[in-house]
Amino acid sequence: MKHHFSEWGPQVTRRPPASIYSIPEEEFLTRLEAILTECEAPTPKALKQSGLSDYCGGGLNQIGMLIDAAEKCRERWPEDSFALCVAIKSVIKGTTPLPVEDLRRLVALIVSWPELDLTLMPVDEIVKHLERHFGAQPLPGDWHASIQRMHDLVHPSTPKKSKTVQNLLGRIQDLTNPAMLHRLKPDDGWADRMREDLEVLGDTERRQWEELLGHLSVVYPEPPATTWEVGESELQTDARDREAFWREQTITFLKRQPATQWLETLQHKVHEIGVDDFHRMRLAWLQAIPSTGKPTTISQFSLNRSILEGLLWSGWHSGDPDFAYAVGLAGVFMLRNNSPLLRPAVQVLHHVNALNSTEVLSYLLSQAKAAIQKDLIEEARGLIAERRGISAGELNDLALPDSNFTELGRRGEILSGYTAELVVQPGDKVELRWYKPNGDPQKSLPAKVKREFPAEVRKLKATIKEVKATLATARFRLESAPLARRSWTSEKWRTRYIDHPVAGLLARRLIWNIEQEGQRTAAIFHQDRFIDVHDQEVRLRDDARITLWHPIEASEEEIIGWQNWLFAHELTQPFKQAHREIYVITDAERATEVYSNRFAAHIMAQSHFRALAKTRGWTAPYLGHWDGCDDTSAKREIPEWGLRVHFDHDGFQTDLTDPLGRGLLYLTSNHVRFFELEGNTVVPLHDVPPIVFTELMRDVDLFVGVCSMGNDPNWGDHGPGQQARDYWCDYSFGALSDSACQRREFLKNLIPRLKIADRCSFDDRFLIVRGDIRTYRIHIGSSNIQREPDNRYLCIVPKGIQENHDVFLPFEGDTRLSVILSKAFLLANDTAIDDPTIVRQIQN
Incomplete structure (x- = not known):
């Protein structure tokens, strides 16, 4: 019998360890016979002591001997089905297909019994093996008598046949039924x-x-x-x-x-x-x-x-x-x-x-x-x-699909005279719009289209998911391009990104290095042409080489120039590029030489950390109470540079436990270290290429910034342990991290452009907002708030804030910045706040 493809895994035969499967056949049968003689019935525990359970994992070569053991059970207790049941269950336990001849012997053994107890006899398992072997083909004629006997034994076994028994009887009958369609299981699909x-x-x-x-x-x-x-x-x-x-x-x-x-x-x-x-x-x-x-x-x-x-x-x-x-x-x-x-x-x-x-x-x-x-x-x-x-x-x-888009971010399709239009909106939102035959908008799916073209409608809805996945994939690959040392010829770059109807939505908003004629020029695609930071057109040659621009490789003047260009043209980049955080080695890291403590001693939520790390290409172990936590490092490999980075962390014990009992709720961060890709040789920090160092340290800063327990506005109310409360206070209102410092500089440039500028000022760590009732201090790192004059904590949960301010931001993806701006607009007009939980805190 040929096995199915799904049962043909890698062709590996594993030799069992000698310590387990060293019992000779004669010795095994002698042990079993002794147990059968001493026991009233061979319990699973007794059979395990005989070595039977060891042989069950030994592969197909042990099956025949185990059937011999089952037949000995039959000879020893002709009136007791339990002994036979235990042996047979041991034989056919698991999903490994049994040889046909051994399966035939099992069926013969089962049907030789005067009656069957379905609560003990593994008839269902035998039927599964038969179904697996013969698939859609009815059983050969020489099987029919045995199968009919099995059916007759099952049929009277219970006076009131349950749904399970009726199903089993139907499956036994199907084994000899030549009608194919009759044996298909209903599946609503x-x-x-x-x-x-x-x-x-x-x-x-x-x-x-x-x-x-x-x-x-x-x-x-x-x-x-x-x-x-x-x-x-x-x-x-x-x-x-x-x-x-x-x-x-x-x-x-x-x-x-x-x-x-x-x-x-x-x-x-x-x-x-x-x-x-x-x-x-x-x-x-x-x-x-x-x-x-x-x-x-x-x-x-x-x-x-x-x-x-x-x-x-x-x-x-x-x-x-x-x-x-x-x-x-x-x-x-x-x-x-x-x-x-x-x-x-x-x-x-x-x-x-x-x-x-x-x-x-x-x-x-x-x-x-x-x-x-x-x-x-x-x-x-x-x-x-x-x-x-x-x-x-x-x-x-x-592999980036165009999803049949015929123009940038747009696709149309006519069904029964109605036009379906897929449109990509800012923020990667994909809308399905319908238009009547006369061109007027249709608010919902037309009933005629739903009735006549159900498959096409399903495909349109699936396309929405596909486009969102394409945008997410393209964004990650573009953002990782400098780290992956990607470069393109001008022709491939235009075809695969700039002119791509989906990925082009991202690529046209990024700055690129164009290397041609021995010179490198930074340019962006704007109004159907490439221009530099001074709005001068850059003509692209066929032999040009294209790479993604990164601020770590640019001068401060060039970085500021591109930041101002984005504001002047009100262009929002798909991720931080011109405003990207830059991380360089500090004196403290030069002193430690092989590890960085820059992001150590933070308390992070484990589930959030692992989910975020996964999106950034890292793998992180799941720490719990059940093991010694030997591997406590999140890792990311950078094969293009021959390096591997480790972000060490340990479990943090609190009185709070995971409600599902799956592991530790919190972790404490530790060192960041770099290793050679092959082996465990530590690489000194000063030998790590600047582009690799800045990008991976940015990842770690992101992990801490997003996953820190200091971001929980309600932690002060339920946080267990003095250590955790002290950390929450330090993180919520303490010194700023690298990314928070750069966020402060961006806010200093942005706030003067806003209508609340006259109500805002800065000190070292806070954006200070003057309302009509009070003055408030928003921490630029955590976005937590203190109210003056007593610096008491003001709890405002971000999800309760309406982001109704019209503020242009030159990049997507900084959720913390959006929260800070939303809180600033809310508190600058504190007399208009109608949320009772916030009003009570302000007026108390």
Whole structure:
């Protein structure tokens, strides 16, 4: 019997450690017989003492011996089903497919019993193994008598048949039922759509389709050219060696392809039906997967899952972008429902010839959360890059989908005379607008369109998510471009970014270095041309080389010039570039030489920290009470510079606990250190390239600034422990961090431009706002507030502030700055505040 693709992982045979599986067969059977003689019935504990449970993990070569043990139980207690039950459960426990002959022996053993106790006998597990082996094909004729006997034993086993028993009886009957469609599980989705599409066909055509689906349900790969045998000692080598080993296995897995014989049979059956009809029906079924209401039909083993796997592999060399897109959306559904079909979906996307396969894999990667899922998708993308002969960075550029946008940030589509328009708004908001046939706006989805074009409407809504993911991905890659040492030719840069209908929304608002004729000029794309900081046009040559401009490489005069240019032209950058914080080595760091204490001794919320670190490309362990916390460093690798950075942190014990009991709520920050990428050699800080140092220290400053408990305005009311309260006070109103100091300088430049300028002033750490009732001090680091004259804390929760001030900001992404400005506008007009919780604090 050929196994399914999803059961063909990396071809590795692990040798069991000798200390566990060294009991000879004769000795094992002697032990078991002794236990059977001494016990009234072999309990699980007794069987474990015999060594039975050890042999259960030993692989397929132990199954026959275990069935022998089960038969001995049958001989010793002919009237007791419990002994037999325990042995059989030990034999078939787990998901490893049993050999057909051993499975046949088990069925014979079960049906030889005069009656079955379903509360003890693992009939359900045996049926699962049979379903796994034979998939869509009915059982061979020589199995029918045994299966009918099993059905007859189950049927009278309970006077009142529960829903579970009725379902089991139906599954047993289905094993010998030749009707394919009858055995599909209802799923409120693609399988129901398949059944509806095929039941209306004539008998001959429906029979051809059922034969094709039966073939799809047993897809199998070409046998591997090589197998590996790995012992315990090999797997206890260096972690990096193990990582390389499993990476090699993943690549081998991704390169597997369906067996030639299976493909030839598939091609023959598809031609019998009609190639166009098959492609049309397959696409419709794949597009219906995300609407499946019962995801267990593709997460647990079932006929549905087997057929769907075959449908995926039937297009493994397809050049149709619609097929690749449908597989991608189905992959997202599988990913979210933890279906094993995610693996073949990624395999197929790696093999297809569709040009949008990299775009689809990138979108799938943006939706993945588990590291094992991300690793699989990343390897698939890497193999595509290798096959196309391009770098990973170039593949990332090509993988940015245009989502069929025909102009910058805009796409239109006509359905039943109505026009659907997708428009990207500031802040990466994507709106779906409808217009009537006469051009007037339509407030909601037209009923006619909803009725006649449900698939197209679903696709438009999916496009909104895709565009948002594209913008987020492009923003991160552009922001990371200097760290990744990216550069482009002028032609590729214009095609992939400036003229890209989605990514161009970001790229046109950034400053770029243009290197040509031996000179480097900083320029920005404005009003359909490139201009420098003095508004002089920069003509781009074909041989120009383009990199992203970074302030660490610019003079102070140039930085200020670009900051003023942004204000003068009221252009908002997608992230801080001209106003980006710069971090250089301090004297204290030169003294410590190999580590920085700049961001040590902060208390951070662990869940917020790990989530934010993930978005910035870091990996952080989850610390809890359950282990020794040996690995307490967040890490990020920078392979382009041959470096790795560690941000050390430890658990912080408080009286507060995670309500879900999943780990520590808070962490305390410690050193920042740099290492060589390979190995554990520490790199002195003065040897770290300035661009690497500033960007990674900026990340750490961001982690502390966003995740510090000092940002919680209510902490003073419930914070446990004097240490935590002292920290909260110091952070809330103490010395400013590097990023806060630069925020203060920006505010000093911005405030004179605002209508509340005459009510604002500054001291070292505070923006001072004069209201009509009181004067207030807003800390520029934490945004917490003190009221004068007694400097009492004034609690205003940011989510309760209405951001109704009309203030131009030359960059996106600084939430703390927005909160400070919102509070300043609110308090400058304190007589108009109507929130009773704030009014009581002000008037008290």
